[in-house]
Amino acid sequence: MKNLLLTTTCLAAVSACTTSEKPAPEIKPNIVVIYLDDLGYGDLGAYGATGLETPNMDALANAGVKFTDGHATSATCTPSRYGLLTGVYPWRNKDANILPGTAPLIIDTAQVTIPKMLKKNGYQTAIVGKWHLGLGDGIVDWNQRVSPGPNEVGFDYSYIMAATQDRVPTVYIEDGYVDNLDPNDPIEVNYEQNFEGEPTGKDNPELLTMKWHHGHNNSIVNGIPRIGFMKGGEAAKWSDVDMADHFLAKAQEYVRSHKQEPFFLYYAMQQPHVPRTPHPRFVGSSGMGPRGDVIVEADWCIGEFMKTLEAEGLLENTLVILSSDNGPVLNDGYYDEAVEKLGDHQPSGPLRGGKYSLFEAGTRVPFITYWKGKIEPQVSDALVCQLDLLASLASLVGDEETTTDSQNLMDVLMGKSANGRESLVLEATSRTALRQGDWLMIPPYNGPAVNNQVNIELGNSKEFQLYNLNDDLGQQNNLAESNPEKLEEMKETFVAIRGKEYSKTQALELK
Known part of the structure; x- marks a missing residue:
């Protein structure tokens, strides 16, 4: 009986020891x-x-x-x-x-x-x-x-x-x-037409506490004209x-x-x-x-x-x-x-x-x-x-x-x-460009070079643009003509990533 008690005690101790040594479940951050x-x-x-x-x-x-x-x-x-x-x-x-x-x-x-x-x-x-x-x-x-x-x-x-x-x-x-x-x-909400009798920023400037510059002249809420109409x-x-x-x-x-x-x-x-x-x-x-x-x-x-x-x-x-x-x-x-x-x-x-x-x-x-x-x-x-x-x-x-x-x-x-992405396709209002290492390639796009309403350069040009951001973070020096091999390399990567989603017109421009 004494041996049985001893054995039971030892087993309990081993069990307790084993249990205590189990790692605690990892807490999810x-x-x-x-x-x-x-x-x-x-x-x-x-x-x-x-x-x-x-x-x-x-x-x-x-x-x-x-x-x-x-x-x-x-x-x-x-x-x-x-x-x-x-x-x-x-x-x-x-x-x-x-x-x-x-x-x-x-x-x-x-x-x-x-x-x-x-x-x-x-x-x-x-x-x-x-x-x-x-x-x-x-x-x-x-x-x-x-x-x-x-x-x-x-x-x-x-x-x-x-x-x-x-x-x-x-x-x-x-x-x-x-x-x-x-x-x-x-x-009620409508983005096409106003509701009868509802004031707007365009027609009721006397009700405004904030004046609109462009595009924000519809329904007025809290003295601010918005985009769209609401009642x-x-x-x-x-x-x-x-x-x-x-x-x-x-x-x-x-x-x-x-x-x-x-x-x-x-x-x-x-x-x-x-x-x-x-x-x-x-x-x-x-x-x-x-x-x-x-x-x-x-x-x-x-x-x-x-x-x-x-x-x-x-x-x-x-x-x-x-x-x-x-x-x-x-x-x-x-x-x-x-x-x-x-x-x-x-x-x-x-x-x-x-x-x-x-x-x-x-x-x-x-x-x-x-x-x-x-x-x-x-x-x-x-x-x-x-x-x-x-x-x-x-x-x-x-x-x-x-x-x-x-x-x-x-x-x-x-x-x-320190090893981030090798390449990344970036987008702006349906136009896309490619980052690859320190390089940025922007394909030709029609449209204005500057959005005059907000006074921001959009990146549009009839020519390819290629910048080495390590040397030219402000993107002032277009290297497309002086680095034709790098440009061709980036064109290939760009088309490979864009695949079927890339329009035929744009794809032709990249050839």
Whole structure:
């Protein structure tokens, strides 16, 4: 009996020892993508800005990986957001253009997306902020649940604006339902014609608190003329000056209520897109007018959001990725002194072009990864793209999911490798160009060289353009004629990537 007790005791001890030696299950990291709107490469102090103070975004850059060659997939918003969430080049989808507020959803509900992939791996998923990827199936009744939308492509929770701050409907939508909608005051939206008796920016300038410059002269909401016509929904209309605070509160609330489980939050901020409407406490904070003020406001919001992660004990287990959907623009439809008060500030930094452009400033944007205790502070010159977040995050959580275009650059994003993409096709309003190493090749395109409304060089030329960005970051020296071998090499790569999607006319130009 004594031996039996001894044996049992020993077995129990061995069992306890074995159990205690089992490694604890790995805790999946939270993932936050902070996505700004029209923020330029040169708009952050960490990227060389001297006229603007952005201490909170600078802190992330200085404590994480600051990429000097990080790109959106497009020089405009909808295509970039499509590429980020799906890992697919936006030029593969003919509908991935700047959308009106009534456009149908352009992401197929059967398509792989970042939130769908992460949800499959045990994550709660949410979007707070700007959506602009279409809603519904083409005919939307804003007074009922609007579907399909973010919830149908992988987001468990969504709190969004339908399109952009300058487009109707000017309401928030929570999980498909217009927030605070009065059923006795239904919403009507039309992008073709106005509703009888409704004032517009064009016909009623006396009602405006913000003057339109081009394209923004339809329905007036909060004294601001918008794109498109809207009637009703008075109780549901947002307050422009409170929008940044509103989205911040929703993002903070989501973090606090989901801190016990791994989550993915796509925090899609509206700044510094037009109309620029800083809260009164930020008015005059930059000395550059509303555009500078909303960048300062956005920086404050990011600081407050990071404080929330810290207060909830989540910093050490949260990967934060910060970037912008495209390059900068000053006058984008309203008179708001963005040009007049710019001073010496250079929103594009040393780059040429801006929003809508095939030159580098169209897609090269601030790109930062931060993870306290996991990522060592460093500057990386690797070529990276938002397109690659899907495959990279899949690798992070142990999923093999990927798409045709997304590449696994997780080691690069973590600062463990300097080997980024070898090539990347960039897009601007349906035109495409090729990055390969330090080289940029822009095929011939018809059209104006400059968009005079916004005063940005578009990259159009009747000749091929070839730039070595290592020697000529400002793209002043076209090497197409002096480097014919390199040009031919890049033409071949370009056609190989574009494949059947590349039009016959353009393909002929490349021969």
